[in-house]
Amino acid sequence: MKYRKLIFAGPVGVGKTTAIASISDEPPIQTDAAASDLTRLRKPATTVALDYGVLHLPDGGKVHLYGTPGQERFDFMWDILTEGGIGLILLIDNNRADPLHDLRRFLDSFRSFVASTGLAVGVTRMDLKAQPPLEAYHHELARLGFRAPVLEVDARRRADVSLLIQALLLHIDPGLSIEGGEHEPTASP
Amino acid sequence: MKRANVAILGAPPRFHSLLAHVLSQNCRARVVAAEQADICIIDLDGHGAGELLAAERRRQPPRPLILLSLREVEGEEGVWLKKPLQSRELAQALERILERQERPAPQRPSAGADLPEPRSPAGDIDPTADEAAFYEPRDYLQNLLVAAYRQALATEMTLRIDLGWEPIVIYPRQRLVWVDADDRKLRAFCRLPLHRVVRLRGEGGPQTVIQPDPEAGLREPPPGAQRMDAFLWKVAWWNAAGRLPRSVAPDRPLQLRQWPNLTRYWHPPQALPIAALLYRRAQTTLAAARVLRLPMAEVAGFVSAASALQLLRFPEVHAAATEPVTEAPRVSERQGLFQRIMKRLRGK
Numbered sequence: 218m219k220y221r222k223l224i225f226a227g228p229v230g231v232g233k234t235t236a237i238a239s240i241s242d243e244p245p246i247q248t249d250a251a252a253s254d255l256t257r258l259r260k261p262a263t264t265v266a267l268d269y270g271v272l273h274l275p276d277g278g279k280v281h282l283y284g285t286p287g288q289e290r291f292d293f294m295w296d297i298l299t300e301g302g303i304g305l306i307l308l309i310d311n312n313r314a315d316p317l318h319d320l321r322r323f324l325d326s327f328r329s330f331v332a333s334t335g336l337a338v339g340v341t342r343m344d345l346k347a348q349p350p351l352e353a354y355h356h357e358l359a360r361l362g363f364r365a366p367v368l369e370v371d372a373r374r375r376a377d378v379s380l381l382i383q384a385l386l387l388h389i390d391p392g393l394s395i396e397g398g399e400h401e402p403t404a405s406p
Numbered sequence: 407m408k409r410a411n412v413a414i415l416g417a418p419p420r421f422h423s424l425l426a427h428v429l430s431q432n433c434r435a436r437v438v439a440a441e442q443a444d445i446c447i448i449d450l451d452g453h454g455a456g457e458l459l460a461a462e463r464r465r466q467p468p469r470p471l472i473l474l475s476l477r478e479v480e481g482e483e484g485v486w487l488k489k490p491l492q493s494r495e496l497a498q499a500l501e502r503i504l505e506r507q508e509r510p511a512p513q514r515p516s517a518g519a520d521l522p523e524p525r526s527p528a529g530d531i532d533p534t535a536d537e538a539a540f541y542e543p544r545d546y547l548q549n550l551l552v553a554a555y556r557q558a559l560a561t562e563m564t565l566r567i568d569l570g571w572e573p574i575v576i577y578p579r580q581r582l583v584w585v586d587a588d589d590r591k592l593r594a595f596c597r598l599p600l601h602r603v604v605r606l607r608g609e610g611g612p613q614t615v616i617q618p619d620p621e622a623g624l625r626e627p628p629p630g631a632q633r634m635d636a637f638l639w640k641v642a643w644w645n646a647a648g649r650l651p652r653s654v655a656p657d658r659p660l661q662l663r664q665w666p667n668l669t670r671y672w673h674p675p676q677a678l679p680i681a682a683l684l685y686r687r688a689q690t691t692l693a694a695a696r697v698l699r700l701p702m703a704e705v706a707g708f709v710s711a712a713s714a715l716q717l718l719r720f721p722e723v724h725a726a727a728t729e730p731v732t733e734a735p736r737v738s739e740r741q742g743l744f745q746r747i748m749k750r751l752r753g754k
Binding site: 221272273274275276278280303347351352355364366367368369370376377379380381382383384386387388389390391392393394395396397398399400401402 | 581589636663664665667668669670671672673674675676677678679681682683685686697698740741743744745746747748749750751752753
């Protein structure tokens with residue numbers, strides 16, 4: 218299982234379940250349940266254990282995609298989930314009250330995992346709220362001693378999630394070769 | 407790996423021996439007689455250096471020169487290195503010359519054509535071939551765009567750039583730009599310096615202006631309006647046409663302050679590894695192209711676009727600190743896995 222897991226983390230409702238669904242080769246396993254706490258204010262159902270998806274590789278191998286539950290009361294699971302992970306895809310919802318506080322909270326929790334692997338930050342819902350801009354995330358990361366790609370993403374859009382994962386892998390190892398066509402940004406679905 | 411034949415001219419015997427030792431130990435070079443050399447190192451403080459230099463200037467075909475002296479040399483062709491000489495500086499100067507020699511000749515734009523042909527993707531640029539290697543952003547749309555953005559954001563007024571081509575309308579409140587042209591048309595237009603646009607339009611045509619467009623300001627931006635940052639990014643990339651902005655020397659270390667927002671910007675696939683490398687540590691454009699084994703023109707396009715969006719910083723770092731650390735990337739188990747994931751993600 219070593220080096221075969223990609224971890225998706227972020228606050229409740231940021232789009233972790235959607236991001237995994239948009240990139241997974243198999244229907245993702247979701248453990249949603251009716252929300253019974255403050256989460257209910259943001260969405261009717263939420264992930265209470267974890268999300269799971271799979272990427273099938275050309276050689277027959279698999280990469281497991283794990284989404285951590287967003288609520289703080291489940292943070293005891295985060296250490297177990299991250300064991301053997303390739304790196305962290307941290308999704309932050311720009312439309313929440315204090316997205317930079319969310320960034321700090323998750324980086325604090327995943328600091329040792331990120332230090333030994335890598336990090337890429339995807340900022341969602343910037344179309345609903347443009348502030349803070351991506352520069353603010355970079356400043357906050359630098360202040361906390363991190364350097365990482367920060368990209369605007371729409372979790373529903375496979376191209377965005379794919380590019381964020383590619384940025385994570387290249388950030389860990391810039392020597393990877395790459396092929397394919399030009400990237401043409403498209404309008405939000 | 408090919409070794410260069412280098413002659414050392416004008417140096418006193420002890421200095422000659424020292425240089426020969428450095429060249430054989432630290433450089434891809436062997437010391438040969440003057441008539442057999444591909445590259446000449448001339449000690450300008452040595453006896454008869456003036457005559458040696460004059461003879462080299464007359465030589466056909468010319469060969470690359472490395473000039474050593476205590477005092478700064480101006481107006482001479484060649485690479486000047488100040489004494490006391492550091493062996494690392496000599497090795498780097500020699501390596502740059504060898505790189506240029508090993509590259510295919512640059513493609514120059516045709517002087518008579520109204521629309522210069524785009525550079526071949528596989529083509530490369532020679533940092534010594536000034537016209538082909540550099541461009542002046544103020545001669546192109548990108549600087550006009552930056553000026554219009556600044557004005558629109560400061561005044562919060564909808565502005566229009568009228569070049570006698572399709573009008574470009576800037577909506578500062580929504581941070582959007584609209585032009586009635588698809589990317590193919592815009593890309594072709596971006597190849598033209600502005601003075602050529604004016605010439606094509608004719609002397610009697612309207613002047614290039616940035617002016618308020620109150621009528622457009624009353625309406626919402628049309629469907630298809632583009633984000634200001636994404637629009638400037640691609641305009642700068644296409645204005646560059648594989649060249650560097652004149653202010654960015656290819657051997658000047660630079661680093662990305664932050665990743666460009668590539669999910670929202672047009673880019674060729676190689677932009678990703680370029681971003682990763684230039685974000686990780688300061689590199690010269692030349693070194694980045696070498697490490698990534700990319701045509702210099704491709705890295706230059708990225709640097710130009712990042713420069714237009716002010717995503718670059720130019721740290722005063724020691725040259726050695728910018729040297730690549732991954733000349734021959736090791737293929738570890740992890741790298742093999744990462745490579746397969748990349749292939750899977752980029753597969754159709």
